[in-house]
Amino acid sequence: MMVDVTFAVDGMVCEGCVASVQRALKSHDGVGSARASLEEANVQIAYDPSAVDLDTLAGAIQEAGFDVVS
Numbered sequence: 001m002m003v004d005v006t007f008a009v010d011g012m013v014c015e016g017c018v019a020s021v022q023r024a025l026k027s028h029d030g031v032g033s034a035r036a037s038l039e040e041a042n043v044q045i046a047y048d049p050s051a052v053d054l055d056t057l058a059g060a061i062q063e064a065g066f067d068v069v070s
């Protein structure tokens, strides 16, 4: 079952950043979709909690070079 979560993300300044965030998330098992928004400075993720947890998702964003604001 997919669950939706939205993270506020700091540091995205162009569509390349948006693509990087989305790619970093989609490379993880258990992520159904990831849609980042430059305007809203966030990313909406649909994920399977039995396959991946929130810390892992936040870590993927940080490893891509962006800050997750909680």
Ligand SMILES: [Cu+2]
Pocket: 012, 013, 014, 015, 016, 017, 018
């Ligand atoms: Cu960029």
